Amino acid sequence: MQKTILVVEDELVVANDIRLTLERAGYTVIGIARSFHSAMETINNVQPGLVLLDIFLKGDLTGIDLATELNKKDIPFVYLSANCNSSVLEMAKVTQPSGFIVKPFREKDLLVTLDIARYRHDFKQQMAGSANASQPAHSRRATAGTFSSSAAAHSTAAGSSPAGTGGSSQYVPESPGMGLPGIIGQSPGMLRIFQQVKEVGPLDTSVLILGESGTGKEGIASNIHNLSPRRSKPFVKLNCAALPPNLVESELFGHEKGSFTGAFERRIGKFEQANGGTLFLDEIGEMPPSLQVKLLRVLQEREIERLGGRETIKVNVRIIAATNANLEKGIAEGRFRLDLYYRLNVFPIILPPLRQRKEDIPLLVAHFIKMYAQKAGRRTESIAGEALARLMDYAWPGNVRELQNVIERSILLSNDPVLRDVSFIGSTPRGEAPVEDGNPVKTIAQMERDHILSVLRQCKGRVSGPGGAAELLNLPASTLKSKMKKLGIEKSYKT
Secondary structure, X not given: OOOEEEEEOOOHHHHHHHHHHHHHOOOEEEEEEOEHHHHHXXXXXXXXXXXXXXXXXXXXXXXXXXXXXXXXXXXXXXXXXXXXXXXXXXXXXXXXXXXXXXXXXXXHHHHHHHHHHHHHHHHHHHHHHHOOOOOOHHHHHHOOOOHHHHHHHHHHHXXXXXOOXXXXXXXXXXXXXXXXXXXXXXXXXXXXXXXXXXXXXXXXXXXXEEOOXXXXXXXXXXXXXXXXXXXXXXXXXXXXXXXXXXXXXXXXXXXXXXXXXXXXXXXXOHHHHOOOOEXXXXXXXXXXXXXXXXXXXXXXXXXXXXXXXXXXXXXOOEEEEEEOOOHHHHHHOOOOOHHHHHHHOOEEEEOOOHHHOHHHHHHHHHHHHHHHHXXXXXXXXXXXXXHHHHHXXXXXXXXXXXXXXXXXXXXXXXXXXXXXXXXXXXXXXXXXXXXXXXXXXXXXXXXXXXXXXXXXXXXXXXXXXXXXXXXXXXXXXXXXXXXXXXXXXXXXXXX
C-alpha cells in the first residue's frame, strides 16, 4: 500500500500536529479536510492509501458517514476521536475500521496503529486475490483432511503400508514440522496464523487472540513475545478468570502493606513484574467492568498506582490479551467496554478450532506420541490406522488440549509399540454413537457443558485434587469452577 494519507480532522491545530508527525515518519499527507464534503473532494481528485478520520466533523455529516463512502472505494481508515460514548462507538464499529485511536494518544501509538492498518489491508487484498487461485497439487493433497491422504503419505514414506488398507496399517510419525516453537500445524488456517504472528511479533502493539478453549492461545502469545524486541524481558501471565474479581486488581497493580484486610506486606503486581516485557491477560472477557476502566487508563497513560498507594509508577508493558468469549456480545450486553475492545483489538488473531483443521491431527498425534512415550518410558512409536481414523472422525470440543490428554491417557494404558486403542473420557467419537433423526445440533457451549459433566460423573463429582476433573481436563481448578458457574452446572454436576 502506498504511504499516502488524508487527515480528516475538524481542529486545524490538532490536524497540523498530526501532519508533522506523519511526515517525519515518511508518510505523504495529501491534504487536511475538516468536513465530509471537503474530504470527498480530495479523495475524488487523489485517492489516498489510508485515511485518518475523526468521528465529529464540521457540518451535518460525520466521519461515520464518510467511512461508508471509504468502504465503497475500498480505502482503509483509522478512527481518531476523543469521544468514547458507547452509542457513537457502536455505530463506528459497524463500519469496520482498520483501527481506532482514542485521544489523547502517543505518537508511537498512532504510527504503530497506522502500520497495522496498512498491513491488514494489504493482507486482506492478498487473500482476496488468491482466493480463486488453485493450490499446488502437493498442498491440496496435504490438506485434504482425511487419513487416507495426509497420514498415508507419511506411512508410505516411513516404509509401512498405506492407511485404509486394513487393520494392520499404521501411522508411523515423522518429526512433525513446527511453524512456530511449540505450535504444530500445516493446514492453510495455521499457516496464516504463523504468518500473522511473525508479522506482529516485532511490532510493539497490542494483540487480541481469539479462539475456543484448548486451541493454544497462550502458545501464540509466548511466540509473539519471543519474536519481539522485548524477548529478553519478562513474559508475565494472568488468567483473569482464575481469581475472584476483588483479587484481580491486586494481582494486576499490586498493593501496599495495610491497604486492605490481609495485606500484611507490600506486593508487586503483574504490571510491575512485566515492566519492559509483555503482560499476557488470558480470559480478558471475564475481567470485571470496574477493572476494565482502570486497565484502559493504564493503556492510555502508561502508569499505575498500587492499591493503597499514593505513588504513580511508570510502566512500559506490551499487552497481549486472549479470550474464548464473544466480546462483541459482551459489549452489546454491557459487560465489556467498547473503547477497551478497540485498544486491545489493534491486531486480532483468530485461532481455528481443531475440527476445522483436521489435516493437522496426524502431525499433532505424532508429536504427542513421541513426547508422552518418552515421558512414561513406553515403547509406543506409531498409531494404528483404525485408531487414527477414530481421532480424525471426532469433533474435539476440547480442541488440541483434549487431543493431548487423549494421547497421554492412551499411551499410559498401552504397552504395545503400536497404539491401537484411544481412550476417550466420557465422549464417543462422532459416527460411533447412534444418532436419532431430529436431534438438534448442539452449540459449542452445550458440547463443553456435556463434556465437563461427563468428566465430573467419572470423577464422582470431585473437581479439584488428585483424580479430580480439573486434573483430567488439564485446567486449573479455579478456571474449571468458573466455567461450571458460567455454564450453569454449579449444583447439577453430580446428576
